[in-house]
Amino acid sequence: MPTDAWGRPSLSVVISAGQPRDKNSRVREVAVVVHGLTDSEKRDGILFVYEDMRRTKELARLPLRESIAEENLGSIKVPTGLKFDPTWWRPDSFPTGNITYYSNIRVLNRVVVEGCLRVQPRWMEELLPEIRRLALFDMAIPSTHQSGAYKIFKGQNIVNRYRDCQEEDVFTQLLYGIRALDLRPAATKNASSAYEGFDYWIYHHRFPTKNSVKSILEDVRSFLDLFPNEVVFVDFHEFPSGFKNSSSFRGLEKLVVEVLGHHIYTKDRTYPAFATLENVVQGGKRAIVTFERNDDLKDRYYSGIRHIWGNTDKLDKLKRIITDRQIQWKHQRWFFNAMAQTTAQGAWSVISDKYRGGVRGIAHRDNFDISTWFRHDRDARTYSNFIAVDYFLSTDIVDLCKDINLERAHT
Structure with a gap:
């Protein structure tokens, strides 16, 4: 369309x-x-x-x-x-x-x-009369890739070129309309920490961002407090450093509960993929927290949102992978997120900046093509669930997902 x-x-x-x-x-x-x-x-x-x-x-x-x-x-x-x-x-x-x-x-x-x-801080509320009966799994959810790897641009170097994926902080991302966060936490030892002796920071692979998980969760809480008819997904993924024992996971859980508390969608409620937007909003538990590695937390939390990761620097190949996985996973009734970005291949390509400007340069080159493909390609659009992009403001991802949701609600 x-x-x-x-x-x-x-x-x-x-x-x-x-x-x-x-x-x-x-x-x-x-x-x-x-x-x-x-x-x-x-x-x-x-x-x-x-x-x-x-x-x-x-x-x-x-x-x-x-x-x-x-x-x-x-x-x-x-x-x-x-x-x-x-x-x-x-x-x-x-x-x-x-x-x-x-x-x-x-x-x-x-x-x-x-x-x-x-900004679109109330887009779910505004569309609720029309999309209220959509199950969350049947919605298109605008997302950011590496949501916590944000930094205001002040020039590039070999580290931040491929570390930073966004420029807006999480509260601002949510104001613009993003509703799913892809967080990659690292645990660092701190004997005086109240969280089982750990502090928690966002990493992009091995690179620390200096953005704390606590401040990000506080942004989510503030947003949910201010906008009581919006739902936010908080997906902890990858755990790139420091998660070597159960205490590191317990500390992260303690932090999540302390900050998000009564907002957390608990496991005693309707399976979230089947829950309608209206039911989740009315129930008041609007932070859907998931963990990719949840052996220590599986009794209390749902497993992570599955990522469709192309791991390619070729747009055509990325599109084929996303299309095939979306069609396959749409029948399995659990959330999945299309990581809609090409990826640098090989250490030398990163060192030499083959892609001219790192993540930002790749986003500048590809984002218009990717977002218009989701809008126009029947299979990409029909089978989409979450769509995550780098430098999200360079796309119309929020408007796209709103249009898809309205279309699904009226068919």
Whole structure:
């Protein structure tokens, strides 16, 4: 479906990941992603960008025929030349709707599609009247890959090039509409810690991020407290360092319970894959916590969300793997997450930066192709469950998942 859930053209304002190897070209550049325009609208349309919805200050005016940077399956991406600073909002200070960069496309002065950069902290609540009967397993859930590996971009080096996968902190990710977190915790010994003698930090493989698991869980709690009709998945995956005995897992559980407490969806409730969105919201237990390795926790928690990991730097191969696994796993009734990113292959490719800009450069190259593929390809769309991306603001992943959920609710 090349348009929104109702067959109309749609426009999303996105923030490009950018290309650090080319003098940070297009890093955090405002762009628009548009679906459903006709060929004549692409030829004759003009993109207008304003500071806000009031249109008091015009920031850009771009003829589409001269400005389209990428086109895939009929969808287009248009960079604007404008830059958007990083956003790290806190529970006591955040926006709730449209932020900035109101954009529309006009043909002969007629607006054919419009949109704005916005946060979507209540999208489940807003769609609840229509999607309330969908089981969680039957929903499309917008996710981030390596959700805890976030850092504001201040230039690249050989470590952060392949360590950092997001730029927004977790509270801000949730505000923008992300609803599933992929967390890779490491346990470090600290005799004075209240958590069985361990502190917990996010790692990306062997590389520490200096982002603490506790602060991330506090972000989740704050979000759930503020938005009582939203559901968040917290998936602990991989455990890259320090989990060598049961006490390290007990300490992590103690931390999770201390911070998320009454929000945790407990095992005495309906099997979560079968639970409807309405039932979970009404039950009040809206943090669905899962552990990939849960031998020590299996009596109290569900096993981890399964990851579809292509482990390839070839887009076509990644798409085939995702399609095949989604079709296979859709019949097994447990959550799965399509890791929708290509991956650097081999140590030398990382050292030499073969992919020009590490994770950020790969996301800049591939994210438009991947997100439009999920939108247009029937099997990718039909069998999707969770979809996780790097540098999520460079995609329209939240709008895509909303459209898929509306489509499923009405079929």
